[in-house]
Amino acid sequence: MFSEYAALIVLLPVIAFVLTLFLGKKLYSGGALLPIAAIAGSFITSVGVFLEIYPDGMVQQSLPWFAGMNVGILIDPLAVVMLMMVTFVSLLIHIYAVGYMAHDPARPRYFAETSLFTAAMLSVILSDNILQFFISWELVGLCSFLLIGFWYHKPSAAAAAKKAFLVTRVGDVLFLAGIVLLYVNMKSLVDSRALVLEPQSFILQFKTMFEAISLIDGTQLTYITLLFFGGAVGKSGQFPLHGWLPDAMEGPTTVSALIHAATMVTAGVYLVARTFPMFVATPSTISAGVPDSLLIVTYVGGFTAIFAATMGLVMNDIKRVLAYSTVSQLGYMMLALGTAGTVLGAKAVGISMFHLISHAFFKALLFLCAGSVIHAVGTNDIREMGGLFSKMKITGTTMFIAALALAGIGFPFAGLGLPIMNIGTAGFFSKDAIIEGAFEYGENMHDLIPYGFAVIAALLTSIYIFRLWFMAFTGKPRSERHPHESPGVMTRPLMILAVFALLFGFSQAGFYGYVEKNFELMDVNIAVHEGEALHPSAIITLLPVIVGVLGLLISYAIYHKRLIDMSKIVSSGNLLYKLLLNRYYEPKLSADIIGVKLTHDVVARSGEFIDRQIIDKLIIDNIISNTLLKLGGIVRKLQTGVVQNYASITILGVALLLVLLRLKSGGT
Amino acid sequence: MSLYSYLLISIIIFTIGVYGIITQRSGIKILMCIELLLNSANLNLVAFSSYNGNATGQVFAIFSIAIAAAEAAIGFAILVALFRLKDTINLDNINILRW
Numbered sequence: 001m002f003s004e005y006a007a008l009i010v011l012l013p014v015i016a017f018v019l020t021l022f023l024g025k026k027l028y029s030g031g032a033l034l035p036i037a038a039i040a041g042s043f044i045t046s047v048g049v050f051l052e053i054y055p056d057g058m059v060q061q062s063l064p065w066f067a068g069m070n071v072g073i074l075i076d077p078l079a080v081v082m083l084m085m086v087t088f089v090s091l092l093i094h095i096y097a098v099g100y101m102a103h104d105p106a107r108p109r110y111f112a113e114t115s116l117f118t119a120a121m122l123s124v125i126l127s128d129n130i131l132q133f134f135i136s137w138e139l140v141g142l143c144s145f146l147l148i149g150f151w152y153h154k155p156s157a158a159a160a161a162k163k164a165f166l167v168t169r170v171g172d173v174l175f176l177a178g179i180v181l182l183y184v185n186m187k188s189l190v191d192s193r194a195l196v197l198e199p200q201s202f203i204l205q206f207k208t209m210f211e212a213i214s215l216i217d218g219t220q221l222t223y224i225t226l227l228f229f230g231g232a233v234g235k236s237g238q239f240p241l242h243g244w245l246p247d248a249m250e251g252p253t254t255v256s257a258l259i260h261a262a263t264m265v266t267a268g269v270y271l272v273a274r275t276f277p278m279f280v281a282t283p284s285t286i287s288a289g290v291p292d293s294l295l296i297v298t299y300v301g302g303f304t305a306i307f308a309a310t311m312g313l314v315m316n317d318i319k320r321v322l323a324y325s326t327v328s329q330l331g332y333m334m335l336a337l338g339t340a341g342t343v344l345g346a347k348a349v350g351i352s353m354f355h356l357i358s359h360a361f362f363k364a365l366l367f368l369c370a371g372s373v374i375h376a377v378g379t380n381d382i383r384e385m386g387g388l389f390s391k392m393k394i395t396g397t398t399m400f401i402a403a404l405a406l407a408g409i410g411f412p413f414a415g416l417g418l419p420i421m422n423i424g425t426a427g428f429f430s431k432d433a434i435i436e437g438a439f440e441y442g443e444n445m446h447d448l449i450p451y452g453f454a455v456i457a458a459l460l461t462s463i464y465i466f467r468l469w470f471m472a473f474t475g476k477p478r479s480e481r482h483p484h485e486s487p488g489v490m491t492r493p494l495m496i497l498a499v500f501a502l503l504f505g506f507s508q509a510g511f512y513g514y515v516e517k518n519f520e521l522m523d524v525n526i527a528v529h530e531g532e533a534l535h536p537s538a539i540i541t542l543l544p545v546i547v548g549v550l551g552l553l554i555s556y557a558i559y560h561k562r563l564i565d566m567s568k569i570v571s572s573g574n575l576l577y578k579l580l581l582n583r584y585y586e587p588k589l590s591a592d593i594i595g596v597k598l599t600h601d602v603v604a605r606s607g608e609f610i611d612r613q614i615i616d617k618l619i620i621d622n623i624i625s626n627t628l629l630k631l632g633g634i635v636r637k638l639q640t641g642v643v644q645n646y647a648s649i650t651i652l653g654v655a656l657l658l659v660l661l662r663l664k665s666g667g668t
Numbered sequence: 669m670s671l672y673s674y675l676l677i678s679i680i681i682f683t684i685g686v687y688g689i690i691t692q693r694s695g696i697k698i699l700m701c702i703e704l705l706l707n708s709a710n711l712n713l714v715a716f717s718s719y720n721g722n723a724t725g726q727v728f729a730i731f732s733i734a735i736a737a738a739e740a741a742i743g744f745a746i747l748v749a750l751f752r753l754k755d756t757i758n759l760d761n762i763n764i765l766r767w
Binding site: 639640641644651 | 686689690691692693698759760763764765766
């Protein structure tokens with residue numbers, strides 16, 4: 001019953017967007033109730049669809065559109081778990097925003113835009129073809145731009161919005177190029193009858209794409225998947241297109257939680273997971289046994305995980321720390337797809353998606369807690385906070401839970417062979433699986449570098465997140481402010497998310513089992529370079545938890561007990577610190593070198609030269625414009641202003657006409 | 669008199685009118701020439717009407733005369749206003765609407 005109305009999942013927020021935009025001013029709290037009701041409807045529909053299709057059903061609906069394309073809905077296990085997560089997190093964040101945005105006069109615009117964003121994001125998830133996916137993908141990019149620049153009167157917010165738009169555009173162009181290349185290949189297959197389209201199946205549908213995998217030339221497939229991955233790199237803030245995501249924190253915190261932590265930035269991971277069979281099928285030319293595209297996914301993801309974590313260590317803006325953490329965790333998800341994809345095949349999608357969803361819970365929670373703190377103290381700078389725990393118990397506790405989840409704290413009893421189940425936070429279950437997958441990859445492919453990335457990044461993660469918590473919530477207040485706990489409309493979503501951050505991990509086995517079947521349901525076989533099953537030693541199983549706890553202890557010692565005086569290390573004289581604080585000079589590089597030197601000085605200036613000096617001056621001024629001016633100078637003299645001249649010419653004309661008429665009719 | 673004599677007179681009057689409009693500089697003279705044009709047309713109407721034994725043309729001529737009166741009134745009003753503004757009704761001096 002729900003499955004037939006699956007389109008409502010997208011349409012309800014769209015309706016809410018239109019209504020809120022036009023009527024929001026007149027409604028309670030800037031029309032917040034409309035998106036909340038609509039997204040609640042989407043959430044209920046998603047859960048209903050899930051209950052109907054579980055354990056091995058799918059929803060497929062499609063309508064022809066143009067030139068062999070279609071619009072359609074595909075709800076498979078992959079999509080349905082994302083749907084439930086996005087609608088649920090979006091619902092909680094919208095409720096929270098009623099409190100957080102209470103004093104903002106532009107609330108109708110805020111709620112309209114987040115509602116549109118939710119609709120677009122759901123459309124990304126539901127798409128059954130890559131073209132519709134791309135269109136929705138662009139739409140979420142647009143909403144991200146609008147919401148980062150929500151306070152557009154602030155120059156930094158306007159600049160951040162522009163940066164986000166331009167940087168993700170690089171990825172989007174690559175993605176579009178990948179779609180074009182895919183289309184060219186598919187079209188030639190269809191034209192040569194190598195691929196026969198069944199009725200009701202369309203050329204860019206995912207299922208058609210998967211059917212064609214074995215028919216497409218391997219090199220072409222590598223290019224296509226790498227171009228897709230380029231889009232994912234832009235959207236998910238992977239190295240080297242990561243710079244926009246920390247800057248995107250200029251938007252309202254709820255926007256950061258919704259778009260730049262839980263949903264939109266994971267669209268890149270979702271894209272790779274969606275087209276995963278294509279990535280697995282790429283030939284392995286660089287490293288034996290590892291598909292080329294997966295190798296690149298692995299290294300980009302792994303490097304991003306550790307690279308972003310190092311910057312998270314030194315940021316003083318509470319939201320920036322979380323932003324780098326998001327970039328780093330997205331790197332983990334990519335790493336999981338790459339490493340586990342090589343050795344475990346379709347299981348990788350389960351592992352990566354599980355981390356994606358548990359990350360969505362605890363990272364949204366972290367951002368909302370940060371929002372609650374910012375709401376209370378009125379600053380983003382953790383150096384000015386301190387001692388907040390006594391004032392904000394709920395926020396402090398839920399944020400600590402989220403930090404535990406991010407650091408992956410838990411007890412791997414079963415992993416050590418003890419007859420007790422593993423107990424831990426959501427991040428413990430999801431991140432350990434990724435690190436173990438990386439280890440398995442390392443053992444089988446004799447390449448332990450990704451594993452090293454993952455473990456070191458886990459240590460850094462734990463250090464920066466507890467540094468944040470201890471600096472904000474313990475110690476003495478470092479500024480004259482009077483913080484207060486946030487209202488119930490804000491704290492209750494925190495508590496709900498905290499429950500998920502704590503308990504979601506226990507669904508691990510069921511989740512894997514369900515999502516892994518995704519491609520089997522679509523009749524796609526994923527060839528796996530199956531290595532021998534490993535029984536990792538106790539140290540390997542324990543290592544992620546050990547580094548997590550170690551990070552906690554290090555931060556406790558430094559930032560709570562103050563055993564080490566950081567002021568000596570944290571100084572402008574320390575080159576490493578300077579490098580990190582300046583974010584590896586990436587903003588400088590992208591703004592000064594790429595932006596000013598390359599784009600402005602070279603491209604724009606030469607364009608200006610060609611336009612002004614050659615086209616305007618030489619061609620237009622000298623040739624076209626001058627001729628026209630001269631001709632005009634002659635002809636305009638006809639307009640004498642003397643009435644008799646006009647009358648004479650009129651009469652002459654009429655007389656001529658009469659003569660012509662006479663001649664034409666043959667003269668009688 | 670045959671129809672042709674009427675038409676001949678009409679053509680002569682019309683030509684005088686056109687000649688006047690082209691050559692004359694005084695606004696009043698031009699207005700008078702326009703009246704000549706109109707009346708040559710009226711003469712045609714009446715002539716054809718009489719020739720065909722149909723009264724429609726004559727009725728039409730009466731309408732035309734009435735409208736010509738109104739037109740003349742407006743024309744003179746414009747000339748009066750122009751005279752107040754420029755102290756002349758010589759159209760050679762009124763040529764600001766040009767290149």
